[in-house]
Amino acid sequence: MFQPMGKFLKLLKSLKFNYLSLFLLSLSGIILFSLLYSGIKEETYKLTEFQISPETIRSIKTIEDTVKTEQDRERAALEVSANYQFDEDVAKNRQSIATLLFDMVIEVKNNAAADALKTDAPKKSEKELVKVLREKLVAFEEKESSMRLNDEALASLLGQDVSSLHSMQKALVTILGEELSKPVRTSDLTAVKYEVERKLRLSNSIPTNVMQTVIQIGRSAIVETETINEEVTKARIEQAKADVEPTRILLGQVVVREGQFIDREIYRQLELLGLLTNESSIKPIAGSLLFTLLISSTIYVHFRTWRENSVVKKKSLLIVLTVFLLLVILMKLTSLIEKDFDVLVAFLFPTALAPMLVRLLTNERLALMTTIITAATAGVMLQEGFASIIQMEVALYILFGGLMGIYLLGNGGKRSTILTASVGVALSNMLFLAFYLLMTQSTYNLTELMFYAIAAITSGVLSGALTIGLMPFFETVFRLMSDMRLIELSNPNHPLLKKVLTETPGTYHHSVMVANLSDAACESIGANGLLARVGSYYHDIGKTIRPGFFIENQHAGQNPHDALPPEKSRDIIVSHAEDGAKLLEKHKMPSEIIDIARQHHGTSLLKYFFVKARDSGIEVTEEDYRYAGPKPQTREIAIISIADSVEAAVRSMKDPTSEKIASLVHSIINDKLNDGQFDDCDLSMKELRTVERVICETLNGIFHNRIEYPD
Numbered sequence: 001m002f003q004p005m006g007k008f009l010k011l012l013k014s015l016k017f018n019y020l021s022l023f024l025l026s027l028s029g030i031i032l033f034s035l036l037y038s039g040i041k042e043e044t045y046k047l048t049e050f051q052i053s054p055e056t057i058r059s060i061k062t063i064e065d066t067v068k069t070e071q072d073r074e075r076a077a078l079e080v081s082a083n084y085q086f087d088e089d090v091a092k093n094r095q096s097i098a099t100l101l102f103d104m105v106i107e108v109k110n111n112a113a114a115d116a117l118k119t120d121a122p123k124k125s126e127k128e129l130v131k132v133l134r135e136k137l138v139a140f141e142e143k144e145s146s147m148r149l150n151d152e153a154l155a156s157l158l159g160q161d162v163s164s165l166h167s168m169q170k171a172l173v174t175i176l177g178e179e180l181s182k183p184v185r186t187s188d189l190t191a192v193k194y195e196v197e198r199k200l201r202l203s204n205s206i207p208t209n210v211m212q213t214v215i216q217i218g219r220s221a222i223v224e225t226e227t228i229n230e231e232v233t234k235a236r237i238e239q240a241k242a243d244v245e246p247t248r249i250l251l252g253q254v255v256v257r258e259g260q261f262i263d264r265e266i267y268r269q270l271e272l273l274g275l276l277t278n279e280s281s282i283k284p285i286a287g288s289l290l291f292t293l294l295i296s297s298t299i300y301v302h303f304r305t306w307r308e309n310s311v312v313k314k315k316s317l318l319i320v321l322t323v324f325l326l327l328v329i330l331m332k333l334t335s336l337i338e339k340d341f342d343v344l345v346a347f348l349f350p351t352a353l354a355p356m357l358v359r360l361l362t363n364e365r366l367a368l369m370t371t372i373i374t375a376a377t378a379g380v381m382l383q384e385g386f387a388s389i390i391q392m393e394v395a396l397y398i399l400f401g402g403l404m405g406i407y408l409l410g411n412g413g414k415r416s417t418i419l420t421a422s423v424g425v426a427l428s429n430m431l432f433l434a435f436y437l438l439m440t441q442s443t444y445n446l447t448e449l450m451f452y453a454i455a456a457i458t459s460g461v462l463s464g465a466l467t468i469g470l471m472p473f474f475e476t477v478f479r480l481m482s483d484m485r486l487i488e489l490s491n492p493n494h495p496l497l498k499k500v501l502t503e504t505p506g507t508y509h510h511s512v513m514v515a516n517l518s519d520a521a522c523e524s525i526g527a528n529g530l531l532a533r534v535g536s537y538y539h540d541i542g543k544t545i546r547p548g549f550f551i552e553n554q555h556a557g558q559n560p561h562d563a564l565p566p567e568k569s570r571d572i573i574v575s576h577a578e579d580g581a582k583l584l585e586k587h588k589m590p591s592e593i594i595d596i597a598r599q600h601h602g603t604s605l606l607k608y609f610f611v612k613a614r615d616s617g618i619e620v621t622e623e624d625y626r627y628a629g630p631k632p633q634t635r636e637i638a639i640i641s642i643a644d645s646v647e648a649a650v651r652s653m654k655d656p657t658s659e660k661i662a663s664l665v666h667s668i669i670n671d672k673l674n675d676g677q678f679d680d681c682d683l684s685m686k687e688l689r690t691v692e693r694v695i696c697e698t699l700n701g702i703f704h705n706r707i708e709y710p711d
Contacts, residue, residue, distance in 0.1 A: 026296075049267045059255055063248065067268065098173055159210075168214055172218055249269060295377065324354065327377075346378070351401025360484060375395045397433070471485075504544050509552070517647060518535075
């Protein structure tokens with residue numbers, strides 16, 4: 001299984017990071033989109049009008065029912081009463097019109113009488129007087145067409161004497177004043193006209209032969225005194241419409257129940273919600289694509305702005321995507337069973353699994369990003385059945401649990417640290433669920449409360465247990481060197497360390513000293529001190545092949561190199577680096593540890609045997625007496641190479657003092673620097689001086705002056 005994976009990793013390593021990241025993000029995006037869309041796509045139904053609903057259908061979103069809203073607004077507008085405005089001048093105007101009509105009749109009669117007295121001409125006939133009066137009334141009747149009288153009516157008026165006309169005029173004007181001084185609306189006109197007619201008939205001032213004409217004038221004079229104020233009424237109607245709240249079909253609302261008849265109104269609502277097969281929307285597809293693009297872009301930008309070598313970035317990207325997609329698959333499985341429960345099963349989801357895995361396998365910065373994208377994705381995927389929106393409580397639950405896991409885990413990789421962190425995650429989960437249950441303001445029974453408490457604890461414990469369980473898998477598949485793995489390798493009971501201790505005790509002691517120096521120096525410049533410490537334990541494992549040829553393992557002053565030619569001694573000494581690397585490879589040790597064994601001497605020169613060969617008259621070059629290398633490729637290996645040389649040199653000093661140690665360390669570092677041993681690693685001069693200072697301080701603590709006790 002792991003061999004094809006190893007070939008796959010080698011293939012990925014050969015690709016440029018930009019191309020690799022685009023390929024991996026595209027592939028993971030397709031997987032995410034497939035799982036995402038299948039969970040949030042709008043469910044549609046093949047239904048027709050006037051059939052029985054085969055199941056209960058709920059609204060998958062909150063939407064305004066515009067048709068129903070408009071109907072409610074029209075109903076509200078109809079209920080608005082018109083605004084009427086009373087006009088006091090109407091009564092006076094209508095009285096003036098009636099007065100004017102009688103005045104013109106009286107004027108015609110007076111003029112006719114005056115003309116008859118002035119001349120001997122015969123008195124004008126009734127027809128002639130009607131004609132004169134009609135001419136006078138032309139302008140009046142154009143304005144008041146309702147008061148247009150026929151010739152017979154005019155003749156009846158002209159047939160009355162002037163005093164009678166005045167009496168009739170007064171009676172009519174009085175009655176009009178009485179009736180029009182009150183509010184009269186259009187609906188009241190018939191009743192008021194009837195009242196005017198009744199009063200006129202009861203009046204003693206109006207002769208019977210002219211009664212109908214006066215009644216016609218009186219009825220025609222009646223108009224509305226209280227009319228609708230169109231502007232105010234329109235404003236009231238608009239306000240009433242505006243006050244009507246839009247009618248909404250709410251998320252989760254039952255549109256039609258199983259067995260219910262689907263009438264036109266229900267069918268219209270189903271169409272509006274896009275729940276019918278022929279109404280399927282493209283929105284879920286577009287939304288899923290945009291969400292996938294957002295997640296992929298976040299990951300891409302994060303890695304693009306991360307200042308790290310491409311090898312680390314490639315492996316970290318692969319780890320993040322693998323962990324993320326595993327969690328997405330777990331979300332999908334959870335969502336499939338969630339609909340069968342009344343409680344929110346999503347709270348059982350291991351909130352800190354992804355952050356803790358990524359933190360242990362890579363770094364805290366990537367773990368924080370993974371927490372955010374995992375929480376967002378969970379909010380979308382772990383939603384309730386009919387809710388096509390983000391489940392905010394689930395997203396926040398996973399976000400807070402994940403953050404708690406990262407911070408409590410810190411830099412520790414021990415199982416005990418992971419379990420402690422998982423307990424903290426469980427407590428964080430319980431706090432959040434307490435907040436959630438209180439804020440929902442719902443009543444929960446004891447069974448539900450017990451479920452949520454158990455879910456919070458289970459989520460935290462699962463986070464730690466699955467992290468511990470999955471770590472070896474990731475370490476093996478991706479050939480990773482996590483803190484947990486390093487701590488395991490630092491155990492003195494490890495077979496290889498026991499081999500060093502039993503077969504080369506001097507080398508073991510030397511390795512422990514180098515480990516102390518390297519760890520302190522790496523920590524001072526922000527490098528991986530734990531990796532340097534564990535790598536130092538194994539860096540000289542190759543000396544177990546021929547332990548007696550290395551000075552720290554020699555006893556009684558016997559040195560086998562004294563009897564060997566310099567080139568033979570060279571081969572033995574130089575070979576321990578490659579022998580150690582092969583031995584580590586044989587035991588399937590991490591590549592970082594193997595690189596330390598192979599590179600800790602770089603291409604440095606074996607000065608002692610080079611000088612010995614040259615002094616013996618053999619023609620040699622420095623290249624013949626150098627280690628095969630390669631030169632240190634990382635800061636940790638470069639620091640181990642310094643510590644290795646410094647520890648051996650200081651241990652051989654007689655009466656080491658602070659000044660002597662400082663001078664020796666400075667000399668060794670400068671020699672390696674001038675020899676180009678640090679050319680392939682990103683160790684700056686500033687960091688190199690910090691390393692020199694820390695190594696000197698550590699050595700002073702080890703080789704401090706002791707008090708001489710008396711015999």
